[in-house]
Amino acid sequence: NAGVTQTPKFRILKIGQSMTLQCAQDMNHNYMYWYRQDPGMGLKLIYYSVGAGITDKGEVPNGYNVSRSTTEDFPLRLELAAPSQTSVYFCASSDSGSSGKLFFGSGTQLSVL
């Protein structure tokens, strides 16, 4: 019953460092999403994927990159971290973009100092 698994749970980066946030789901979902949530705000879509090998930008993609080589995994790469990327990051998956429930991971709290 793993669902959507995100690692790490917490991370502190220095300005200019890079890192990859990992996301894996075991529900065979085609749709996967990366969101960021800033305090008191709604979720903003960073990138999404409708299947292995297919990715597309969301509302706030600058400073991030993704890949989707398998159905299960959807890592998010931060290049040259900036303080504006301090946020909580959530990965989510769905079996159908239009009619499926969204299942979320527990999030990664990232601070860039």
Added chain:
Amino acid sequence: KQEVTQIPAALSVPEGENLVLNCSFTDSAIYNLQWFRQDPGKGLTSLLLIQSSQREQTSGRLNASLDKSSGRSTLYIAASQPGDSATYLCAGYVYNFNKFYFGSGTKLNVKP
């Protein structure tokens, strides 16, 4: 651009009250709508999903409705309990854009 507004932003009620949370979209072209619960430091848990052909969904003490013509949804919580304390978010799926648009949530506190 789709904007999602949730009213109120915060709500504090005594245990046992019935309450209504509101969600509205600037563009009413919502294909489906979900309500989520978020506990502090945790991810989001889907509570109710209203599909495109539906107008409401019920689960236990929760009832959600969707009026597509006005772009509004409400979440009704009956006989609130302290365990209901959390942030509730709504999200609408816009078919042409393959994405969900989220509100910023209503933070609910139910006092014993």
